[in-house]
Amino acid sequence: MNLDVVIIGGGLVGVASAHFLARGGARVCLIEKGDLNRGASGQNAGSLHFQMEHRLVEHGEAMTALAASMLPLSLDAIDRWGGITSELGEDDLDVVMHGGLMLAETPEQVAKLERKRAHEEKWGLPTRMLDQAEVREMAPYLTDTVLAASFCPVEGHGNPRLITSALARSALAQGVEIRSGTGVTAMRRRDGRWEVDVTGPDGEGDRIEADMVLNAGGAWAGRIATLAGLHIPVLPVALTMNATTPARPLIGHLIQHVGKRISMKQLREGNVLIGGGWSARMHRKGDQFDLSRRPASDLDSIQGNVTIALDLVPELEQMHLMRSWTGTVGVTSDSLPILGEVPQAPGYYVATGGSGFTLGLTYGALMAEHMLTRKTELDIDLFSPARFNHVNMFMGPK
C-alpha cells in the first residue's frame, strides 16, 4: 500500500490523529509498541480541565501570560469533547461536562484566581467567580475553609478507558492499519520519503514507507526523535493516581485548587479519582530513565494527595483507597505543546504536550488539518517545533 502517513504511538494523540487523517482521506498506518492506550492516555485522571492549572499560574505573570496563549486550544477542545460521541457514532463515551471548580482558601489564592480569570476572560473562556456562600450552595460537600472558587460550567471529565479505543474502532473502519505490539527501531529519509523500520510481536522486522511521519510518542517522543537524528525536548515525568472504592454520589464537579496539587472527581460507578500532579518514581538504568518499566509508587505522594482530598471533602473520611497507579507523561521543556513539522526534517511531524487528555482530540485534529492542507484555521505557529531550530540546525535525519 502506498502510505501517506506513519504514526508512531497508539495513545490518544496518535489514535485521534489517525482518525482525523483518515477522515481527511489519508492512507495511514499506526505503530504502537505495546497495546493501544496503555501509556499516559490510559492512565490519566481524565480531567477535562479548561481553566489554567495550578502548575501554569504559579511561576509569575510572564509565564502565566505565555501559558494563556494555549487557551484557544482549550476552546477548541470544549467543542470537540461536546461532539465526539455522536461524531464517532457511539452511544456513550462517558463524557461528563457538569462544571469544574477551582478553589481558593486564602486571600492570596483568591487574588491569584482573579488574575487567572482575567486572562481567561481575555481569551473568551467561560469562567466566573463564586464567593464563599455561592460555593457552599453549589458544592455543599466541600469544606467551609473554601473562600472562593472560579467556576467553568463546561469542565468535567472524559473516560480515558473509552475514548482512545472508540477512536481506534473508527480509524480501523476508515481503513487505517493499526499494528500493536510493534515498535519503531530506526528510520531514515530516502528519495523524499520516510523509511521506518519496525519490529513486530514475534520479533520479525519489517520496513514501512510513507511520505510523512508523525511522532505521537508521548513521554517517548524525545527518544523517537532521536531515531530521526533530532532533538525534541520532551521530558518524561512520572505521576501518581488514586481511586477509592465506590460510594454514593457525593462530588458533582471537577475539583481543582489554585494553590494545591489536587484534582478530584467522582465517576458514575461511584469511585472518586484523586490526582493532581503527585510524583511517582521512575526506574533508572545507568544514566537513563528506564521507560520500559512502570514507575514505582511513592507512598509519600499517595499520602500527600489523599490528605488534601480529605481536607477538602471531609466526607471522604468514610472511604477506602482501592488502588493507586502510576503513569508517565511527556512534558515539554517550555510547557507549551509541540505541534508541527520539524524544519530540518521535511515530512517529520511532532504532536505532543501536556494536558494531552483534555487537548488530545484537538492535537489530533489540528495535526491532521496541518499535514493534509499545510495550514490550520486555528493559528498554531507558536507551538511549532521550529522554536527549537537553535538546536536542530545542527541535527537532521541523515
Next chain:
Amino acid sequence: MTDITDLVIVGGGPGGQAAARAAIRHGLRVTVLDEQARPGGQIFRQPFADGIYPKDRFGAKHAAAGRAGAALCAEPLIDWQGNRMVWGLTPGGEDGFELFHSGPDGAAALKARRVLIAAGCHDMAVPFPGWTLSGVMGAGGIQAMLKGQGVAPGASILLGGSHPLMLVIAAQLLDFGVTPVGVVFSQSFGRIKEMLGAPLVASRSLPVFAQGARAYLKLHRAGVPVHFGKVVVRAEGDDTLQQVRIAPSDRLDATGETIACDAFGFCYGFTSSAELPRQIGVDPVWSETGGGWIIPHDARMQTSQPGLYVAGETAGIGGEPCAVAEGVLAGLTIAESLGKSVSETEIARAQTQRRHRRDFATLLQRLADPGAALLQGLRDDDTAICRCESVKTGAFRALLRDNPTIHSADAAKLLARTGMGPCQGRFCHRAVQEEIAAARGGSTADAKPFAARMPARPVPLRDLRSLSRDGNE
C-alpha cells in the same frame, strides 16, 4: 523509624511459623504480621476468641497447632502482630524494605532487612451461572467460618468441585453438627479412589490424602451422598441460593438433576496470594494447576528481588508439609544471609526435604485438576465473569471481538472494568485470561497478569493520612 527489624514475615500459617522458628533459633529478631488474630493460617485457623468452640473440635492436630502458635508468640525474639493486613511493600532504602499495614487501630509502617512472604492462598474462583447468588462461596471460605467464627454458613450445605479437601471440610461439618447434603466430584469414582489410595508414602507427605480417605468413610457411615463424575452447573434462587443443578461431567447441558441447599461451596483448587512480591516488581510465572500466578525463587527461596523471600502457597500450591519445608529453608537461608552461622548441611537437608514435598504436591495438583476445558465450559454469556463490577461473560467476549487490538488482561480491564473492583482481579483474572486466550489463540498466560499495585487490599483513606513514617525523610 530508628528501628529496623531483621526479618518481617507476612503470614502466620504453617510456612510463616516454620520460618520464624528457624530464624529465631539462629538469633534473628522476627516480626510476624497476619490479618488473622492468631497464628494458624488456613489449615490451622484458630477461633477469633477462646471458648467459642471446644479446643479439640477440629481434632488433636488443630488443637496442638493452636498451642504451638501461642508458644511461638511468647518467644522473646518474636513480635507477633495479629489483625494486621499488609497492603504495601516498597524498597526501604539501602539493603531493606518498608511494609505498610492496617488494623483496627489504624495504619503503621515497618522497616525490615529481609522480608518473607508466606501469604498462602485462597479459593480459586470459578464463574458459573448463579455463582454471585448469596450462599455460593469457596469451600475454603466455609471452613474459615467454621474454624474462625464457629458458625456454619447454612443448614443444608453442598460441596462441589474436584479437590479432595472437600471431603475433609464435609467431615468437619459433620463434627460440627451440620450434616452436609452432599459432595459432588467432577472426577470419576476410579480417579478419586486412585487419589485416596495413593501410596502410603504419598499420604504421609500429603496428609490430605489420608485425611480424605478417613473423611470419606465417615461421610459414608453418616449417609452423606458423595457423587462422582458430576458437576454443579447452575445455582438457582431469588437473591439467595435455593438449589443447584448438576450434570454429568461429560454432558454439561444435561441439567435435569437438582439438589436443594442453602449454601454451596465450590472447590476446584487454589490461587496463590502473590500480590505483595508482584507489587515490588517480581515477575510471577503461570502455573495452570498449581496456583495461577506464583512467585519464582532460587534454591534458597529468594526471589528476583534481593532480600525478598517466599515460602508456602505463595510459591505455588503445595499444602501444609510443603509450606513447612519451605518455611524452614527460608528461615535458615535468611539467617545465613544476615551473617548468622548456619551449616550448609542443614540448608542442604532442608532443600532435599522441600524437593520431596514439592514432588508430591505436583502429584496432588494433577489428581485434583478439574481440567481447564470443564471450568471454561461452565460459564455462558450470561455468567458474571467479574463479580465486583458485574461484567457478564458475553459482554466481555463482544468487547474482545470489537477491539481486536486488545491482547492483555490489563488492556481488557481498561475497557471492560474486569479486575477494577475491590478485589482488584484476584477472583476474575483466570477467567479473563482464558477468554483472551480463546479469542486470540495462544495460552492462558499470554494475557499476562493484571499489574499489582499498592494497596494490596482497600485501606481507609484516614489511615493513609494518619500513617506516620518518622525518620523516613
